[in-house]
Amino acid sequence: MSKRIKVALIGNPNTGKSSVFNLLTGLQQKTGNYPGITVEKKEGFCRLTKELSATVFDLPGTYSLNASSLDENVVIELLMNRKHEDFPDVAVIVADIENIKRNLLLFTQIKDLGIPSILVVNMSDRMRRKGISLDVEMMEQELNTKIVLTSTLKKEGIDSLKTQIANHNQLEYSSCLDFRDIDPDYFASLQKTFPNQSIYKLWLVITQDVNFANIDRNSIQSTNGDHTRSTSFLKRLQQRETIKRYQFINEVLKKSLEINREQATDFQNRLDRMLTHRFWGYVIFFVILLTIFQAIYDWSGYPMDVIDSAFVSMSEWAKTNLPSWFVPKLIAEGIIPGLGGVVIFIPQIAILFVFISILEETGYMSRVVFLMDRVLRRFGLSGKSVVPLISGTACAIPAIMATRNIENWKERLITILVTPFTTCSARLPVYLILIALVIPDTRVLGANLQGLVLMGLYLLGFGMALAGAYVLQLVLKLPHKTAFVVEMPNYRIPILRNVGIAVYNKTKSFVLEAGKIILAISVLLWVLASNGPSSSFGDAEAIVGQEQGLTPTELEQKISAYKLEQSYLGYVGKFIEPAIAPLGYDWKIGIAIVTSFAAREVFVGTLATIYNVGTDEEDTIKNRMADEVHADGKPVFTLASGMSLMIFYAFAMQCMSTLAIVQKETNSWKWPAIQLVVMTLIAYLAAFATFQVL
Amino acid sequence: MTLAQLNKGEKAIIEDLNTDLVPLKLIEMGCLPGNQIELLQLAPFKGPLFLNVNGAQVAIRKETAEHIQVKRTTE
Numbered sequence: 001m002s003k004r005i006k007v008a009l010i011g012n013p014n015t016g017k018s019s020v021f022n023l024l025t026g027l028q029q030k031t032g033n034y035p036g037i038t039v040e041k042k043e044g045f046c047r048l049t050k051e052l053s054a055t056v057f058d059l060p061g062t063y064s065l066n067a068s069s070l071d072e073n074v075v076i077e078l079l080m081n082r083k084h085e086d087f088p089d090v091a092v093i094v095a096d097i098e099n100i101k102r103n104l105l106l107f108t109q110i111k112d113l114g115i116p117s118i119l120v121v122n123m124s125d126r127m128r129r130k131g132i133s134l135d136v137e138m139m140e141q142e143l144n145t146k147i148v149l150t151s152t153l154k155k156e157g158i159d160s161l162k163t164q165i166a167n168h169n170q171l172e173y174s175s176c177l178d179f180r181d182i183d184p185d186y187f188a189s190l191q192k193t194f195p196n197q198s199i200y201k202l203w204l205v206i207t208q209d210v211n212f213a214n215i216d217r218n219s220i221q222s223t224n225g226d227h228t229r230s231t232s233f234l235k236r237l238q239q240r241e242t243i244k245r246y247q248f249i250n251e252v253l254k255k256s257l258e259i260n261r262e263q264a265t266d267f268q269n270r271l272d273r274m275l276t277h278r279f280w281g282y283v284i285f286f287v288i289l290l291t292i293f294q295a296i297y298d299w300s301g302y303p304m305d306v307i308d309s310a311f312v313s314m315s316e317w318a319k320t321n322l323p324s325w326f327v328p329k330l331i332a333e334g335i336i337p338g339l340g341g342v343v344i345f346i347p348q349i350a351i352l353f354v355f356i357s358i359l360e361e362t363g364y365m366s367r368v369v370f371l372m373d374r375v376l377r378r379f380g381l382s383g384k385s386v387v388p389l390i391s392g393t394a395c396a397i398p399a400i401m402a403t404r405n406i407e408n409w410k411e412r413l414i415t416i417l418v419t420p421f422t423t424c425s426a427r428l429p430v431y432l433i434l435i436a437l438v439i440p441d442t443r444v445l446g447a448n449l450q451g452l453v454l455m456g457l458y459l460l461g462f463g464m465a466l467a468g469a470y471v472l473q474l475v476l477k478l479p480h481k482t483a484f485v486v487e488m489p490n491y492r493i494p495i496l497r498n499v500g501i502a503v504y505n506k507t508k509s510f511v512l513e514a515g516k517i518i519l520a521i522s523v524l525l526w527v528l529a530s531n532g533p534s535s536s537f538g539d540a541e542a543i544v545g546q547e548q549g550l551t552p553t554e555l556e557q558k559i560s561a562y563k564l565e566q567s568y569l570g571y572v573g574k575f576i577e578p579a580i581a582p583l584g585y586d587w588k589i590g591i592a593i594v595t596s597f598a599a600r601e602v603f604v605g606t607l608a609t610i611y612n613v614g615t616d617e618e619d620t621i622k623n624r625m626a627d628e629v630h631a632d633g634k635p636v637f638t639l640a641s642g643m644s645l646m647i648f649y650a651f652a653m654q655c656m657s658t659l660a661i662v663q664k665e666t667n668s669w670k671w672p673a674i675q676l677v678v679m680t681l682i683a684y685l686a687a688f689a690t691f692q693v694l
Numbered sequence: 695m696t697l698a699q700l701n702k703g704e705k706a707i708i709e710d711l712n713t714d715l716v717p718l719k720l721i722e723m724g725c726l727p728g729n730q731i732e733l734l735q736l737a738p739f740k741g742p743l744f745l746n747v748n749g750a751q752v753a754i755r756k757e758t759a760e761h762i763q764v765k766r767t768t769e
Contacts, residue, residue: 063719063722063723064718064719064722066718066719066722068717068718068719099749099750101724101748101749102722102723102724102749102750105722231714232713232714235713235714235718236713238713238718238721239713239718239721239726242718242721242722242726243726246724246726269734272734272735272744273735276735276737276744277735278736278737278738279738366753369753370735370737370741370742370744370753371737371741373737373741373742373753373755374737374738374739374740374741374742383742383753483717483719483758484742484753484754484755484758485717485719485720485723485752485753485754485758486742486752486753486754487723487750487751487752488744488751488752488753489751490751
């Protein structure tokens with residue numbers, strides 16, 4: 001049996017910490033959430049030597065142990081609690097060479113906690129180009145630690161990092177800061193009251209509102225020494241602590257680091273002058289968005305056609321070759337088309353995640369935050385809301401999770417509430433199939449009209465999110481204090497491996513999560529569609545067969561249509577038809593809307609199931625939909641009804657998972673309930689208006 | 695003068711700041727008295743300030759900048 005140790009990866013955001021994690025663990029990763037909160041928890045497996053392996057925890061990026069967000073709280077609560085099941089045997093602090101000073105601040109804090117610490121200096125391949133030279137031995141001596149130089153771009157240094165982790169027993173412990181330098185009286189008295197505790201831990205308990213062993217803030221407060229004075233006093237001490245730490249770091253760097261500033265950041269600055277320009281910056285951002293949406297539309301067409309026809313022929317094959325009793329029929333007519341409805345999203349989701357992760361990897365996303373803050377503040381949002389709003393175009397769930405970086409609660413709550421308006425990838429298949437049906441495939445001013453409509457729908461989603469935010473800002477009465485500090489990392493060439501892993505993980509979790517719901521609903525639908533309450537369902541052949549002068553194909557179509565009408569599902573659709581007829585929908589679309597209240601993407605799958613039930617034609621779903629007619633012979637899918645349906649999907653809150661995550665993030669059922677009611681109402685009214693006008 | 699009054703492209707030395715109103719995170723990024731600060735870019739309509747503080751690049755809002763006293767060093 002080999003031994004397993006626990007390693008915590010800690011570091012500032014944008015240091016390449018996740019790249020180090022990816023290189024250490026490869027694809028042996030597991031992502032989940034910390035219990036009770038929605039901070040993403042990433043852990044992976046790494047083999048260090050023959051006898052020794054490690055569980056590596058990629059902790060959320062943090063600037064210091066003075067927490068200002070949920071993410072940072074997770075880090076400090078773990079590191080303060082030796083009894084925590086994930087408490088690390090060794091901490092690996094990842095720093096990047098260009099921001100080494102600031103990165104070392106966190107390092108000194110972790111070291112003062114008394115946790116064995118290794119320092120990783122990443123992006124060492126940039127040192128020469130940036131005119132930086134580092135005396136590693138001198139720095140190791142000054143910081144009393146082990147240092148590993150890595151380059152995640154060139155995959156260098158990972159083996160020596162593994163060796164250092166394996167030898168973590170040899171790390172020495174010493175404190176970087178003497179707290180008596182900050183305020184002798186205060187800290188001496190604190191230490192006197194709790195002689196057996198580390199002074200830094202006590203200090204963190206006082207300033208950070210976390211529990212540590214059996215001491216919490218209140219027990220410190222109840223002691224004689226008046227150790228929790230005014231916040232203003234404590235903040236002054238924190239500032240002095242920070243200054244002392246920087247003095248220590250400056251001393252270390254003076255001896256070990258040399259920078260030839262001349263060669264430094266000229267190119268970066270020129271790039272920033274353009275990308276954050278008060279006019280061109282916005283033009284460039286808009287062009288990038290336009291490119292992304294055009295690419296999603298143009299690139300995903302071919303793989304989607306392939307997937308579509310593959311599932312159709314699979315279903316056909318199963319129908320002809322499997323015996324005709326319940327289970328095989330369920331597979332051929334319920335499960336396979338249902339699965340097809342999940343798999344068909346993969347191309348678009350993957351393409352979108354490729355773009356989003358490239359924008360984040362390059363550092364451009366922070367520039368967007370800078371550019372958009374002023375605009376978004378007018379609507380009660382923050383520049384930081386850009387990331388959730390853009391990620392919302394992939395999926396509202398990670399997007400809502402991403403709002404935890406917004407320190408201001410009011411801005412955060414508003415962002416959470418309006419993010420579901422942005423066009424998530426589950427709406428995409430609905431839009432794609434409807435656009436293909438009702439919008440002509442022509443070019444307007446050189447751009448594909450269908451692509452333009454798609455972009456219009458995305459802009460509509462953003463517009464609605466902003467309008468919603470504006471209203472909420474006026475309605476919500478919450479105290480708010482602004483704290484807006486955004487780091488602008490240096491521009492970097494994205495590491496393809498990181499992009500690949502991000503796309504793989506996100507797509508996988510989406511397909512698995514959505515897939516379960518879609519599959520379950522597909523099966524339920526098929527059962528409901530192939531059984532009916534009255535005897536006329538079973539007698540369909542006989543009843544329709546009485547009609548004269550039909551060709552065999554016509555007869556078969558009539559029979560299947562009659563059966564669907566008489567099935568349980570048909571009854572549900574008919575029941576709600578009066579409510580949705582003013583929007584231009586028939587009872588079949590009604591069925592699809594009902595079933596997609598759990599998850600939007602079920603819409604296409606439902607239609608696939610409905611139109612596939614009982615027919616043996618090889619038509620794909622789209623052609624089948626184009627052939628649909630009302631009782632009076634007019635086509636069901638016209639420009640008016642198609643647009644109305646798209647508008648309905650643009651605004652309606654049809655995603656159980658999103659409601660669940662909102663409940664978790666806001667810790668109340670009030671907000672998701674409001675979201676569900678208000679959004680559905682808006683959707684109904686807007687769709688009604690659209691259909692009546694067109 | 696305060697940081698908010700600095701023009702684009704100008705450099706200054708931080709003289710003093712109000713610890714109650716300036717987020718600790720900014721202080722930890724090196725926004726401390728004595729350090730150099732440069733205003734790299736301004737977002738339109740009194741938007742955020744894009745700064746180089748002590749080698750770190752950060753964006754902050756104008757109302758935070760108003761609580762940081764600086765001395766201009768470029769003429």
